[in-house]
Amino acid sequence: MTILARILLENLGHIKTCKPTSSSLNNIFTGNIPVVDLSDHTVAKTLIVNACKEFGFFKVINHGISMDLSNKLEAESVKFFKLPKQEKEKSGPPNPFGYGNRNIGPSGDTGLVEYLLMSVVNEYVLAVRNVACEVLEMIAEELHLQARDTLSSLIRDEKSDSCFRLNYYPPCPGLRALSNAQSLIGFGEHTDPQIISVLRSNEVSGFQICLKDGAWVSIPPDPTSFFLNVGDSLQVMTNGRFKSVRHRVLAADTLKSRVSMIYFGGPPLNEKITPLSSVMEEGEESLYKEYTWSDYKNSAYKTKLGDDRLTNFQKPFAQ
Numbered sequence: 366m367t368i369l370a371r372i373l374l375e376n377l378g379h380i381k382t383c384k385p386t387s388s389s390l391n392n393i394f395t396g397n398i399p400v401v402d403l404s405d406h407t408v409a410k411t412l413i414v415n416a417c418k419e420f421g422f423f424k425v426i427n428h429g430i431s432m433d434l435s436n437k438l439e440a441e442s443v444k445f446f447k448l449p450k451q452e453k454e455k456s457g458p459p460n461p462f463g464y465g466n467r468n469i470g471p472s473g474d475t476g477l478v479e480y481l482l483m484s485v486v487n488e489y490v491l492a493v494r495n496v497a498c499e500v501l502e503m504i505a506e507e508l509h510l511q512a513r514d515t516l517s518s519l520i521r522d523e524k525s526d527s528c529f530r531l532n533y534y535p536p537c538p539g540l541r542a543l544s545n546a547q548s549l550i551g552f553g554e555h556t557d558p559q560i561i562s563v564l565r566s567n568e569v570s571g572f573q574i575c576l577k578d579g580a581w582v583s584i585p586p587d588p589t590s591f592f593l594n595v596g597d598s599l600q601v602m603t604n605g606r607f608k609s610v611r612h613r614v615l616a617a618d619t620l621k622s623r624v625s626m627i628y629f630g631g632p633p634l635n636e637k638i639t640p641l642s643s644v645m646e647e648g649e650e651s652l653y654k655e656y657t658w659s660d661y662k663n664s665a666y667k668t669k670l671g672d673d674r675l676t677n678f679q680k681p682f683a684q
């Protein structure tokens with residue numbers, strides 16, 4: 366238990382806690398994270414589709430993005446987050462883009478995290494977007510989507526409403542012992558609203574996903590790989606076949622800060638989000654009402670981070 370932890374805790378009255386995750390479940394799951402080798406498309410596409418149905422989440426290796434590119438951006442991020450508070454605040458508040466500290470979104474959610482939300486397209490963003498497109502193209506192939514139902518073009522479109530986020534979780538050594546074995550929330554549980562997200566972090570843990578049975582499991586960090594999340598929009602476009610994965614970050618009991626970089630691939634604002642006609646079986650009805658990505662964003666803006674934001678867009682029989 367360190368002095369740093371005590372000082373941190375005294376300042377954290379408003380940050381939520383949650384029950385720690387069962388370690389045995391962690392151990393079981395650690396070996397089971399779907400790992401997809403992108404160098405072999407024939408095997409990869411089946412693995413990806415199965416992972417999207419079962420977890421809404423998987424890890425990719427052999428993705429072709431150099432560690433150097435990721436490390437450079439990570440180093441630049443750390444440089445920014447280590448600036449004096451007043452300097453960082455010149456880039457805030459995040460409405461919606463910019464620097465934020467502990468306040469996440471406009472509905473009063475908080476977490477032990479600093480972040481920078483951006484719409485920039487830099488070399489790194491282009492590289493991870495390519496990985497996201499490669500994955501979406503494999504999904505299209507495996508699901509036998511017709512040409513009109515292309516997914517990757519939505520996030521490649523120059524009007525695509527994609528964004529990019531750098532998250533910085535300050536170190537919390539000794540914190541867990543201090544807070545009665547409860548874990549502090551770094552980033553509260555939520556699903557990503559877009560089509561697909563690509564996450565990369567340094568070697569500091571804290572990221573968890575929620576399984577279908579409601580159990581939270583820790584995902585061991587791996588800076589050499591990328592983690593892909595199915596977002597709410599892809600769940601709708603597959604009429605519920607793919608699951609938009611609930612995830613969160615817990616403050617890690619370490620001396621090092623967690624740094625993560627996430628690309629959120631979103632469609633153009635006026636795009637109708639509706640099940641793709643070529644995934645639907647004969648006579649199958651959409652589980653969702655018709656809406657555009659812009660409608661969804663406006664609605665999500667008014668909800669809490671952890672709300673099931675799709676509920677408002679589900680048809681009554683599907684609830």
Ligand SMILES: O=C(O)CCC(=O)C(=O)O
Pocket residue numbers: 530532552557564566572612613614625627
């Ligand atoms: O920082 C992380 O590792 C994940 C954060 C996250 O889920 C998000 O920014 O949407």
Ligand SMILES: [Fe+2]
Pocket residue numbers: 555556557612
């Ligand atoms: Fe997220």
